[in-house]
Amino acid sequence: MSPAPRQRVFLTAEWRYLTMLNYPVDAALLAPLVPAGCELDCYHGVAYISLVGFLFLNTRVAGLPVPFHRNFEEVNLRFYVRRREAGEIRRGVVFEQEIVPRRAIATVARLAYQEKYRAHPMRHRTALPEVEYGIRSGDRWSRLWARVRGDAEALSAGSEAEFIAEHYWGYCAQRDGSTIEYRVEHSPWNVWRTVAAGFEGDAEALYGREYARILACPPQSAFVAEGSPVSVRTPRRL
Secondary structure (H helix, E strand, O other): OOOOOOOOEEEEEEEEEEEEEEEEEEEHHHHHHOOOOOOOOOOOOOOEEEEEEEEEEEEEEOOEEEOOOEEEEEEEEEEEEEEOOOOEEEEEEEEEEEEEOOOOHHHHHHHHHOOEEEOEEEEEEEEOOEEEOOOEOEEEEEEEEEEEEEEEEOOOOOHHHHHHHHOOOEEEEOOOOOEEEEEEEEOOOOEEEEEEEEEEEOOHHHHHHHHHHHHHOOEEEEEEEEEEEEEEEOOEEE
């Protein structure tokens, strides 16, 4: 079988100050959400979800900047899968919820790719040693935050942080039962260690009761990645 053709780049941007809070979960919670053709990707037998806040900067679609939509925050809730193709193991991410402050971005992503985007007012603060991303739901602000120390360092091979950060594919289940796959390309990230991190606010309004129960606990681990320029290739249907 010949390899699948390499898809064109459809989006470029910079992802910066990626703040990742990581929680072990029962695999049974995620199993019904795994897109067709994929399987859960676990670290030492443990399934994880991550709450991730970051800055989306200098965004271009098909090489062109989109007025008023180049720089914005995003906070997503995600878990990890892998897929085998022609002897290759593709380690990827599935987004259970993606929140952005631009309604047009959320609408296009939902309609075109059936990604679970929502639009909320957002704010951020990236004055190290603290990083914070805020989301407003109704009249209440929630926040994802971390406090770091020292210098950013390369990921340690085989570490939990490397497992969380080093996923270069995205997968999205479609209403007809098929799966969309896309490749994300970027250089490896250096990361800061955290001395404290957490989520505070109305998690149930944002993510539902089951995830709110998980997010009410301190994360098992957290780190902040410097980030880098990224390229996202055109999705293809499997």
